[in-house]
Amino acid sequence: MLRLDALRATQVERDPFEYLIVKNFVDHEKLKGVLADYPAVPGPGSHPPVGLNISGHFKELIDELLGPSFQNIVEEKFDVDLTDRPTMYTVRGFCRARDGKIHTDSKTKIITVLLYMNDDSWESSTGRLRLLRNDSDLENYVAEVEPAGGTLLIFKRSDNSWHGHHPFEGKRRAVQLNWVIDQSVVDGEQGRHGFSSAIKRLFQPALSWRQRA
Template identity: 55%
Template structure:
């Protein structure tokens, strides 16, 4: 880890830079220890208190300490530059947005590709060790078979998964219900996408705070990462 503005960095940019890009069945990469050791411990300790399912914008949470620093580093120019180099994309002028997940509903994990407005999806898992059979994201070769996977990514603490969104960027996971912490970051087409998505997530997160694991959560079928 190196220092950024006199502060020890929480992310391992060199590990990301050294990780080869995979192209089967689409462009993605996995960095198992992007955040590790004491850095991981401090980020998990500062993970915001989330008691509902669904994706929540940072603006709706109490963000502080190492967790806040982590978001700032992921949103920084060096991280963006490496992602541009890896995936051969120019993200200049493309806005980024974050959502945070703390819990998974039983119906999450349906196979999907992400919306066309997204360019790059970044997932960082913050769960310490993962022992459950479900909740492990699968890189899929089709939109119909959860078992036709090129790779299964366990959401262990500090594991980074990045992929380029396309019409074949299928992914999903076996059912899991319970605590499953993750940061999702996306570079998207334009600011209108950010505004729309943040409004949508704020609305649903408000409903789920009122009824964290009630009927609405049980009906949720959107794909969780």
């Protein structure tokens, strides 16, 4: 399902921080099945797998992302030992206008993986993630990641791994996977996202977001 050969062939960029981008990382034909089985999320924000229907082709995708082959390539590319480092992942379905503010990711994260799960192309001029040279200017970027279906971004978290995007509101699917420093990070983050997800189920039904997307 994952085009690991394309990942192996992709060079890591090191200016201004370490990252790589692989378009069409998910086999095009298999992507259709993944999108068909993409779990329904109750609204914007990040949602942990607990409480979501992780099944079918989508589960197969997640299993490959969490597998040793993918981890081995990430370790090699970013010269990092991820042995015994826990992983966590969240699922996003929708974006709010206030999302996308410039940030670096928390210091508890070692590697961030973003795999976009939208259609083949991204028509909007906004919502495209930009990798930045500073913490204040979205126009001072080194790369712009189109969140089209199957696009992969991996970066090593650092004090200058700035990224963000111009405001976008609507459907914007993505899976975020992180290797983190220890299990307490997983417990805390997944618990926080899980509580938020439960609240959204009560007060912000997914149907309203589907209608707006």
